[in-house]
Amino acid sequence: MAKVVIANDHAAIEIKERIQKHLVFRGFDVHNLGIDAVESVDYPDKAREAAEEFLKGGYDFGVLCCGTGIGISISANKVKGIFCALPQNAFAAQMAKEHNNANFIAFGGRIDYPQTVEAMLDAYIDSHYLGDRHQRRVEKMHILDGNC
Numbered sequence: 001m002a003k004v005v006i007a008n009d010h011a012a013i014e015i016k017e018r019i020q021k022h023l024v025f026r027g028f029d030v031h032n033l034g035i036d037a038v039e040s041v042d043y044p045d046k047a048r049e050a051a052e053e054f055l056k057g058g059y060d061f062g063v064l065c066c067g068t069g070i071g072i073s074i075s076a077n078k079v080k081g082i083f084c085a086l087p088q089n090a091f092a093a094q095m096a097k098e099h100n101n102a103n104f105i106a107f108g109g110r111i112d113y114p115q116t117v118e119a120m121l122d123a124y125i126d127s128h129y130l131g132d133r134h135q136r137r138v139e140k141m142h143i144l145d146g147n148c
């Protein structure tokens, strides 16, 4: 079964639960490293836990949620090997896979998205990296990541 690691802070419990439910509906085995009760946690800690778990291998992708998605995505992107997208809508979520080959996707629990988070997630899940002309750019991102 395809696996996904997910984590969230206190500002994104409800959206995390929606995402988790939808991922299970979509047939994923979800490893939840986020919090499920209102307790204050620091998003860099959650980003780091999820990133380190993902890098152990065996995961298709990761999902991160905080109030805006900004802090947790910035944090995750500091970890070598993590390429976390923060899409504004379903189109951007699709592009995150097709053009950027992002291995993490982030959402904000306090953000009003123009589409449902489920639709945005589906756009990412149902897309495939296109390679070709995007490969050169993705390789340059890997160089910035110190990976080449």
Ligand code: RB5
Pocket (backbone or CB within 6 Å): 009, 010, 011, 012, 043, 066, 067, 068, 069, 070, 071, 072
């Ligand atoms: C927590 O209050 C909030 O700052 C955090 O969830 C996130 O939005 C930061 O980027």
